[in-house]
Amino acid sequence: MMSVDEKKMSAQTEQGMPATLGNFKWNDLPDENKWADCVHCGMCLEACPTYQETGEEHQSPRGRVYLIKAVAEGKIDVNEAFSKPIFDGLDCRACETACPASVQVGGLIEEARGQIRQAMPLKGISGAVSKTVLKGFFPHPSRMHKLGGLMKLYQKSGIQKLARKTGLLNILPTHLKDMEAILPEVGKPVLGRYPEVVPAEGERKGRVALLTGCVMDVMFSDVNEATIRVLTHNGYDVHLPKNQRCCGALHIHAGDRETGKALAKQNIEAFKEFDKVLVNAAGCGAALQEYDELFRNDPEMLPLAKAFSEKVEDISKFLYENGFKRPKVEVKTRITYHDACHLAHAQGVRFEPRQLLKEIPGVELVELPDADRCCGSAGIYNLTHPDMAGRLLERKIDDIPENVEMITMGNPGCMLQIAMGVKKYGRSEKVVHTVQLLDWAYEKEKKEAENLVNT
Amino acid sequence: MFGKKSRKQPKDPLVRKLMDIVGENEVLYLKEDLVAYECDGFTMSKGMPRAVAFVHNAEEVSQIVKLLNREKVPYIARGAGTGLSGGATPLGGEVIISMVRMKRLLHVDLENRKAVVEPGFVNLKLTQSISDRGYYYAPDPSSQYACTIGGNVAENAGGAHCLKYGVTTNHILGLEVVLPNGEIVEIGEEGIPDRPGYDLIGLLTGSEGTLGIITKITCKVLKNPQGKKTVLAYFDEINDASQAVSDIISAGIIPAALEMMDQTAIHGVESGAHPVGHPRDIAAFLLIEVDGIEAGIDDQMNEIVEVCKKNHVREVKVAQSEAERELWWANRKTGFSAMGAISPDYLVQDGVIPRTRLPEVLTKIGEISKKYNLRIANIFHAGDGNLHPLVLYDARVPGEAERAAKAGSECLKVCADAGGSITGEHGVGIEKKEEMRFIFTDEEIEAQTNIRAVFNPEDLLNPGKLFPEPGRCVEVKRAKAQ
Numbered sequence: 001m002m003s004v005d006e007k008k009m010s011a012q013t014e015q016g017m018p019a020t021l022g023n024f025k026w027n028d029l030p031d032e033n034k035w036a037d038c039v040h041c042g043m044c045l046e047a048c049p050t051y052q053e054t055g056e057e058h059q060s061p062r063g064r065v066y067l068i069k070a071v072a073e074g075k076i077d078v079n080e081a082f083s084k085p086i087f088d089g090l091d092c093r094a095c096e097t098a099c100p101a102s103v104q105v106g107g108l109i110e111e112a113r114g115q116i117r118q119a120m121p122l123k124g125i126s127g128a129v130s131k132t133v134l135k136g137f138f139p140h141p142s143r144m145h146k147l148g149g150l151m152k153l154y155q156k157s158g159i160q161k162l163a164r165k166t167g168l169l170n171i172l173p174t175h176l177k178d179m180e181a182i183l184p185e186v187g188k189p190v191l192g193r194y195p196e197v198v199p200a201e202g203e204r205k206g207r208v209a210l211l212t213g214c215v216m217d218v219m220f221s222d223v224n225e226a227t228i229r230v231l232t233h234n235g236y237d238v239h240l241p242k243n244q245r246c247c248g249a250l251h252i253h254a255g256d257r258e259t260g261k262a263l264a265k266q267n268i269e270a271f272k273e274f275d276k277v278l279v280n281a282a283g284c285g286a287a288l289q290e291y292d293e294l295f296r297n298d299p300e301m302l303p304l305a306k307a308f309s310e311k312v313e314d315i316s317k318f319l320y321e322n323g324f325k326r327p328k329v330e331v332k333t334r335i336t337y338h339d340a341c342h343l344a345h346a347q348g349v350r351f352e353p354r355q356l357l358k359e360i361p362g363v364e365l366v367e368l369p370d371a372d373r374c375c376g377s378a379g380i381y382n383l384t385h386p387d388m389a390g391r392l393l394e395r396k397i398d399d400i401p402e403n404v405e406m407i408t409m410g411n412p413g414c415m416l417q418i419a420m421g422v423k424k425y426g427r428s429e430k431v432v433h434t435v436q437l438l439d440w441a442y443e444k445e446k447k448e449a450e451n452l453v454n455t
Numbered sequence: 456m457f458g459k460k461s462r463k464q465p466k467d468p469l470v471r472k473l474m475d476i477v478g479e480n481e482v483l484y485l486k487e488d489l490v491a492y493e494c495d496g497f498t499m500s501k502g503m504p505r506a507v508a509f510v511h512n513a514e515e516v517s518q519i520v521k522l523l524n525r526e527k528v529p530y531i532a533r534g535a536g537t538g539l540s541g542g543a544t545p546l547g548g549e550v551i552i553s554m555v556r557m558k559r560l561l562h563v564d565l566e567n568r569k570a571v572v573e574p575g576f577v578n579l580k581l582t583q584s585i586s587d588r589g590y591y592y593a594p595d596p597s598s599q600y601a602c603t604i605g606g607n608v609a610e611n612a613g614g615a616h617c618l619k620y621g622v623t624t625n626h627i628l629g630l631e632v633v634l635p636n637g638e639i640v641e642i643g644e645e646g647i648p649d650r651p652g653y654d655l656i657g658l659l660t661g662s663e664g665t666l667g668i669i670t671k672i673t674c675k676v677l678k679n680p681q682g683k684k685t686v687l688a689y690f691d692e693i694n695d696a697s698q699a700v701s702d703i704i705s706a707g708i709i710p711a712a713l714e715m716m717d718q719t720a721i722h723g724v725e726s727g728a729h730p731v732g733h734p735r736d737i738a739a740f741l742l743i744e745v746d747g748i749e750a751g752i753d754d755q756m757n758e759i760v761e762v763c764k765k766n767h768v769r770e771v772k773v774a775q776s777e778a779e780r781e782l783w784w785a786n787r788k789t790g791f792s793a794m795g796a797i798s799p800d801y802l803v804q805d806g807v808i809p810r811t812r813l814p815e816v817l818t819k820i821g822e823i824s825k826k827y828n829l830r831i832a833n834i835f836h837a838g839d840g841n842l843h844p845l846v847l848y849d850a851r852v853p854g855e856a857e858r859a860a861k862a863g864s865e866c867l868k869v870c871a872d873a874g875g876s877i878t879g880e881h882g883v884g885i886e887k888k889e890e891m892r893f894i895f896t897d898e899e900i901e902a903q904t905n906i907r908a909v910f911n912p913e914d915l916l917n918p919g920k921l922f923p924e925p926g927r928c929v930e931v932k933r934a935k936a937q
Contacts, residue, residue, distance in 0.1 A: 036799040040498050041792035042537035045601040046577055055509065055555035055575070057536060063491035070490045081487035098600070100727045101795025259553075282896065 020074040026118035028257055028297050030111035035069045037103045038062065044105070047098035049374050049392055050088055058085040061095030061105045068112045078119040086112050088388070091253050092374035093286075093345035106346065107293045113255030126384075133380075134254060138246040139213050139263055145189050148218035150224055154187040166279055175386035182419045187221040190228065191240055198228050198238040205235035208318070209274040211267075211288065213281045214246045216412045223412070225314055226439035227280045233442050244270040249287035249342075252294065253379045264291045265301070268308045277308075280315045280435060282343035282411035283379060288312040289347065297431075314343060314408055316353035316434050326439035329448055330362030335437070336404045337365060338396070338418065339372035340411035353410055353434045360441045366401045377417030389417070397421040406430045408437060469526060473508045473550070476518045481556075483507040492551055495536040496598070498850075499802060499860060500885045504531070504547035509556045513631060513639045513670035516552060520668070520916075521547060521637035523550055529915045532668040534606030537598040539791075539803055540884030542610055542663045546919045552668065554605050560584055562673070569628055571673050574605020578612075581674065590676045593620040596635040596880070597788040605669050611661030613880030615712040615787065616744075618838035620677070622880060624660040631671035632659060635911040643673065658906070663882050664917040666910040679712070680746035684756050685774040687765045687783060688741040689734060693717060696739040697813035699766040700837040703743070704810055708755055708761060713838030714742040714787055717817075720794075720832035720845065727793025729785040737769060741837065742787055790834045791845065798830070798847035800856070804863045805881040806870030812839045819869045820844050827862040829855070841879035842870065868893055888923045 021029045044061040045051050051060035058067060063086055070076045086109060093268055122130050137143050137184060154160050164181075191212040210223050231238045245267055248260035249313035268291065271277045284319045292309045295301040337357060343349045350372070358365050376382055376392030396418065400407060407429050419431040465471055470484045483489060484506045492614075493501040505528065510516050523530045530550040533543040545551065558575035571582060578599040581592040595614035596602055602612070608630070613622040620626075629643035638929060642655045654674040659666055690696040696715060703713065716724070717739045725733060733740060743764070745755045760771050794801045808816050817833065824831040832845040844866045848859035867877045871893035878887055891900060904922055907914070 036849075037795045039792055039801055040494070040533055041496055041795075042598060042601045043789065045535055045537075047600075053830065055558070056488070057507075058483075058488050060491075066491050066493075067487065076487050076490055081485045085488070098755040100729070100789030100792035102728050103795065161865035205790050336909070 017336040022074040024071055024112075024115045025078075025079050026115050028111070028114050030068060030072070030108060030115065031296060032072065034108040034111075035065050035072075037101045038065045038069075039101060040066065041100070041354055043100055044095035044098045047094040048386065049090060049092060049094065053388065053391055056085075059088060061089075061099075061103075061138050064109055065103065065105060066087055068108060071112075073113075078116055082247065083116045083120065084360065086116060087255075088385065090341070090374050090376075090378040090392075092341035092378055094341065094372065094374065097345045097372070107290065110252050110255075110257075113253070114153050114257040115255075117255030117257075119336040130254060130256075132253055134256060135259060138250060141189075141191060141214070141245065143212050143329045144218050144246075146188060148186050151218075155183070155185060161231075165367055171375060173386065175382065175390060178420050178424050179382075179416070182423050184219055184416075184419070186219065187225075189217040189221050190243070191217055192242065194228065194240055196240055196242060198232055198240070200235045200237050201232045203235050204237065204398045205322070206276075207239060207274070208278050209239040209241060209417065211244060211247065211271075211277060211279045211281075211284055213243050213279070213284050213412065215416075216281045216284075220412050220415065220433070223280060223436060224435040226433070226436045227278075230319070230435050230439050230442065231278070231315075234319065234322070239274060241270045241274075247287040249283045250379050252287060257294065261294060261298075261301075264294055264305065267291075268304055271308065272310070275311060276318070278315050278318055279312060280410065280433065281413075282314065282340035282347065283413055285312060286315045286342035286346035289419070294297060314347055314349050314352075314410065316343075316356055317347075317349050319435075319438075320352035320355055324356065324438075325442070327360050327445055329437065329441060331360055331437065331441045331446045332362040333406060333442065334364045334366060334404045335340070335406040335408050336368040337371060338368055338375065338407055338409040338414060338435075340409050340414045341372070341374050341378070343410050344372040349410075353408075356434060356438060357408060359432075360437060363437070366404055368401065368407075369399045375414050375417045375421070377411075377413035379413060391415060393421045394425070397425045400427065400429065404429060406437070408432050408434050410434050426442040467548070469528065469715070470506050472522055473506060473519065476522065477510060477515050479755060481509040481511075492533070492536075492545070495533070495541060497539050497541040497544065497884065497886055499856060500541045500544055500602045502547040502549075503799040504545040504551045505548050507533075507551040507553050507568065509553045511556055513633055514734060515621075516633040516668050516670055517637045517639050519550070519552060520635060521617055521635055521687055522915070524635070524637065524915060527696065527913070527915070529693060529918050531917045532605070532609070532664050533674060534603035534609075534927060535577070535598075535601050537602040538606060538610055538884065539881040540610075540878070540886040542882050542884040542917070542920060543606070544885055546885075549633065549918075554603065554668075554670075557605075557670065558603075563676075565590055565676070568676050568678075570676050571671065572604050573671060574608075574669050575603050576605075578602050578604055578607060581676070585676060586679070589679050591679055592626070592674055593617075593677050594623045594626055595888070597791065599788075604672055604674065608669055609661050610662045610671055610882040613836070613841065615784075615836060617880070618713055618836065619709050619711045619746075624657055626659055626675040627656055628675055629673035630659055630669055632667040634667045635913070635916045637672070657661060658700060661882070663884060663921045665907055665921055666916075674848055677897070680748075682749035682752045683711070683744065683746040683780075684740070684752050685780045686734075686756065686759065686771055687731075687745045687774075688743065689737045689769045690739050690741070690767070691737060691769050692767065693738045694814045695766040695768070696741055697817060697837070699741060699763050699768070700813060701810050702762045702766065704838065708745070708758060710743050710755075710759070711746040712742065713836070715833070715835055715837035716740055716742075716787070716790065717833040718789060719830050719847075721836045723794045723797045723832055724786050724790050726796040727786075729782060729789055729793075731782055731786045741790045742783060753856055767906050787834070791843070794832060794845055799849045799851065800847070800859075801832075802846040802848065802859045802863045803881070804842070804844045804846070804866045805878045805887075806842045806844070806867050806875055807877075807879040808840045808842060808870050808873045808875035810837070812873040812875075813837065813840070816842070816869055816873050820866055823862050823865045823869070827858050829859055829862055829923055831862070831866070836879070839879070840875065842866075864890055883921045885920060888921060889920075891923050
């Protein structure tokens with residue numbers, strides 16, 4: 001581990017960049033221009049879930065930007081008290097939608113977190129958790145898959161049943177118990193199991209690469225399977241480069257920008273031969289699209305990162321813009337749609353997923369009030385801030401319209417969180433990914449066509 | 456507060472006393488938390504508060520006020536902090552009483568066209584809560600997405616539609632107020648307007664938080680107009696646009712809103728989050744809305760279009776859908792904030808002038824811009840002669856903030872000299888207190904501080920706001936003489 005002074009030195013060595021900025025003294029300094037755009041008008045206040053809940057100025061986007069600026073001006077130090085509101089933010093980006101001057105609040109907060117983690121490395125339990133989970137598991141697909149395997153063992157072997165029956169789970173904090181209760185039945189990850197290229201069905205329209213994701217592939221491999229089926233059905237060869245890695249979003253959110261950058265470099269390399277990189281997890285998609293922000297202070301990587309980020313697209317947007325095959329059979333269901341923050345606010349994708357769903361015959365889409373307010377999942381926020389995450393989840397569940405059968409969305413974190421809410425508040429809605437519904441429609445169509453042939 | 460609890464115990468005994476009243480988690484006292492409360496939407500003046508206390512009811516406010524009176528500590532009530540004149544900004548050492556957790560809609564009585572809200576209730580939420588039943592709350596400051604009705608009352612906030620419907624004071628039927636001695640009083644009970652005696656609601660509304668702390672508000676709500684039409688008119692000459700404004704009003708038409716934006720401002724909003732696609736080369740546009748009973752609207756609109764044509768308008772277009780209308784308004788209402796996209800900082804002024812003087816005042820503002828070598832964008836409520844020159848500057852450049860402040864002050868002088876006023880709706884606060892001299896004599900200022908002294912004799916409630924310092928010297932001298 002480097003001492004503080006050594007870190008200052010390493011900051012100085014970075015090409016052409018100032019060594020310090022007020023009390024920000026560590027590598028990869030925050031971007032002054034990001035707060036220069038903020039005129040302190042307060043239009044973001046009511047868009048921010050943590051401000052809505054607390055009414056505290058420093059827990060608002062404007063307040064957080066102001067605090068970051070105050071550190072840069074030398075008014076306050078990088079310490080526990082500064083760190084708290086900066087890490088209490090969900091990184092949901094609702095403020096960026098609300099901001100009339102397009103201030104990049106999310107990116108700025110991530111940069112400030114990078115400073116905090118270098119200034120105050122995590123210690124104790126949170127340090128250990130961060131090390132084992134974020135550093136020990138996510139960057140290593142094989143370990144993630146083994147974790148998935150263990151979970152599968154837990155579920156299939158009867159240990160889960162036993163644990164639930166004996167009350168063994170009561171030793172867990174409530175929010176972890178709630179989470180355990182909804183763990184989806186773990187399938188087998190797609191990456192490594194599927195061939196590296198899954199060929200198009202019928203007429204070939206082109207080729208795309210797919211980021212399989214970590215949580216998505218371990219917890220929701222069925223969504224990945226559905227995504228591949230939907231894409232091949234639409235005439236695309238789907239490439240699953242084996243050397244792809246975790247997108248690094250969770251690390252960047254947590255202030256570990258170095259691991260984030262290491263992962264980003266591997267992904268840029270892994271996908272370099274493709275023109276289109278598709279993502280079905282909003283959080284990952286946003287992170288990949290912001291690799292250029294991550295390498296802001298690295299002139300060598302910046303052009304590569306920029307070129308890569310431009311290739312990345314959410315699956316729903318890609319399908320809609322490329323004239324996806326309209327399903328011909330009816331899927332009679334009433335659904336609602338939840339905007340994942342990193343899809344709506346970070347990527348500006350709102351219309352396309354709704355339209356995909358509406359164009360499935362028989363699907364009735366009932367709008368969810370305040371659909372783009374964070375559900376509280378926010379990466380690992382529901383683990384680090386169970387109380388606030390729980391409050392936001394309760395509001396989200398309260399808003400779910402009556403008489404819908406399914407809640408659709410485009411992000412695995414939200415899927416886990418909302419499924420937890422459905423269970424906790426005794427609701428019955430099924431939580432599904434947007435492409436899953438489309439996949440069902442296609443599958444039903446295929447089956448009916450087969451039946452027709454057979455009869 | 457949420458997340459992990461801070462282990463540090465407050466050293467300041469006053470903080471502990473505040474905690475005894477409102478609860479441990481309802482007081483902020485760490486420097487890092489307080490720094491966010493250094494200023495409101497006016498960023499030129501800053502001061503550190505001593506603590507921030509979140510209140511939940513009038514009783515808590517009363518107890519805090521009594522405590523602070525005993526301790527001789529000054530205090531400020533604060534809503535969302537979106538004000539543009541520093542009304543909620545500490546000078547240093549004040550306790551901020553934050554009203555934002557008092558944010559309930561208490562009662563809606565549409566039969567009697569009124570609603571009762573707590574002061575922290577957000578302006579736009581009132582309209583959103585009653586719009587499905589065909590009603591709305593008229594005062595619509597551009598910050599209505601976030602600002603609180605309590606703050607609107609304190610500042611007597613205006614908005615784009617105040618031309619026809621009046622400012623906040625025209626929409627308040629009753630108030631519950633904690634006076635600076637801690638007493639809780641109701642003014643205008645049962646929401647009956649025009650009770651005999653002095654117009655205390657009128658006095659309190661716009662008192663900029665110097666006479667009392669508002670804890671409950673009865674607002675008037677209006678039925679949605681039957682019809683509405685919105686047009687955009689693009690002009691090649693700013694004088695033509697100004698003349699059109701004057702001609703529309705003198706033709707006897709009262710539009711619901713009559714807004715103007717000049718070229719610099721247009722560049723700002725087109726670089727912001729809600730671009731409309733205004734031509735970049737026009738000198739100014741007018742955004743005009745008429746509303747009322749369906750029958751007369753088209754006639755009014757035709758008359759307005761004729762006036763614009765007479766004044767050499769380049770193009771007039773009518774909003775074709777509600778979505779288009781909303782975009783035009785979002786573009787306008789986020790206008791100030793969008794300046795962030797073309798300038799790191801701005802100072803917004805709030806002068807009022809007789810409409811007929813628009814062309815000459817705008818020319819003079821152009822000269823001020825040249826003199827100080829600072830861009831000045833103009834976004835304003837042209838219909839009621841309420842100008843908002845936005846002086847664009849970069850606080851990081853040494854001396855530029857000072858230059859901006861001087862330029863702003865000169866803009867106000869021009870307005871005052873044209874027979875107008877230094878503020879239409881943003882309040883005086885810290886920003887314009889010296890400029891009060893442009894329109895009031897020392898005696899007139901003293902007459903007003905005497906009224907303040909009736910309510911707020913120790914001047915502990917929001918000190919140093921609204922009136923210039925020497926006004927206070929007069930008081931001090933007199934106190935000594937006595």
